[in-house]
Amino acid sequence: MSEPAGRNADPEVETSPVVGDEVAYTTCYMCACRCGIKVYLKDGRVRYIQGNPNHPINRGVLCAKGSSGIMTQYSPARLTKPLKRVGERGKSEFVEIEWDEALELATEWLGGIRRTDPRKLAFFTGRDQSQSLTGWWASQFGTPNYAAHGGFCSVNMAAGGLYSVGGSFWEFGEPDWNLTKYFVMFGVTEDHDSNPIKTGLGKLKTRGAKFVSINPVRTGYSAIADEWVGIRPGTDGMLVLAIVHELLRAGKVDMDYLVRYTNLPWLVIQAPDTAEDGLFARDEAGNPLAWDGERQACVSALLPDVKPAMVGDFTLPDGRRAVPAFQLMAEKYLSPDYSPERAARITGVPADTIRRLAAELAHVAFEEEITLNVPWTDWAGRQHDVMIGRPVSMHAMRGISAHSNGFHTCRAIHTLQVLLGSIEVPGGFRYKPPFPKPVPPAQKPRGKLGEVRPGEPLGGPPLGFPMGPEDLLVDERNRPLRIDKAV
Secondary structure, rough: OOOOOOOOOOOOOOOOOOOEEEEEEOOOOOOOOOOOOEEEOOEEEEEEEEOOOOOOOOOOOHHHHHHHHHHHHHHHOOOOOOOEEEOOOOOOEEOOOOOHHHHHHHHHHHHHHHHOHHOOOOEEEOOOOHHHHHHHHHHHOOOOOOHHHHHHHHHHHHHHHHHHHHHOOOOHHEEEOOOOOEEEEEOOOOOHHHHHHHHHHHHHHHHHEEEEEEEOOOHHHHOOOOOEEEOOOOOOOHHHHHHHHHHHHHHOOHHHHHHHHOOOOEEEEOOHHHHHHHHEOOOOOOOOOEOOOOOEEEEOOOOOOOOOOOOOOOEEOOEEEEEEEHHHHHHOOOOOOOOOHHHHHHHHOOOOHHHHHHHHHHHHHHHHEEEOOOOOOOOOOOOOOOEEEEEEEEEEOOOHHOOOOOHHHHHHHHHHHHHHEEEOOOOOOEEOOOOOOOOOOOOOOOOOOOOOOOOOOOOOOOOOOOHHHHHHOOOOOEOOOOOOOOO
């Protein structure tokens, strides 16, 4: 008996349905990656979000958060009108009102505050990805009591990088994924910079570069690492400085890089019990001083042809003692306080593992250096025929910044990169424009006594980088002026 016609025929499946009548090109705001997306519209409504394959950030990759961006427009829980509280505070009794009424109420409330004391407005936003706008609005209103999501997520880490090298991880720069041979990741979860990191890790795995993940748990990125180093939470800084200890002990640091591009040759005043003890020695023009080994004299450390001593005890023109900053660093981190044995007790990472990691970093940085035949000119006008790359790179994020020591942990990681000579070189950590910024950054916090005046904007942004005690937002009794006690 023959089979009925069509019983075994494959059902017709439309593999490329038309989901929209218009495509809009924009960027995703579900995190700070800023991936490029194609938004399909039908009858003016968002129907589908797809990664843009021509965008340099994500090359078409889109994560689950990006795909769910449609819910910011159409979630059933989304507020569609302003809500006005009609019951007692805490009773959750609200009614919908129109925007005209809401703006009129807001203008009335805020106008009175601005006319009398702008500090009475505490303006703290969430992860709205609009801090450049909201910060500008706060400064125009005149209140110093402004902050945003970053204050409890990653600002301590970003500030640590900006104070150290003029940039930091994530939005400020990233590893040279195409040339690095040894990549170390500290405390990064799957939701941070996810698409660029996934793309970069794919390149590393394809090329056979080593990927070391330092994280208390072996999930996400750590699961595909060539080596996972389980560490006690919040102790990453000790591990990094123990590696610094080993590199200094073995003499595996890039001295030429340190001389050309850092302040480690600068002389530091040694005058105990005086106000200038520990400050950089400077000439009458304010230039930092170094001891030139050829001239046998103190000279401006900014001269392009200076041959500075990195260790030694020298006499300044005014008779005071001074030593190079590198010597102070070496004395500190060569101390037994930073030995692998002590670090092992604190971090839970075996001392032998710490020594091996330091040796591997040194080997790749100095024995597998990259040479590119590209002429270039450095900051001092010196001509170079080739680019020398230290193919070691690092990345860190939330797992570092979520601790009270996140600022100094980030500084330690950047210090390690500096000693290896792996910042802004082929194969190392590369800045993203407009970074690097000046060190220290030029922007100071505003909102000191006398700077907040009724009806006037602040003289600058509410948030900034203190460069000394005089920049702290405190009153004459050293009490914080901001409502969140930040100084």
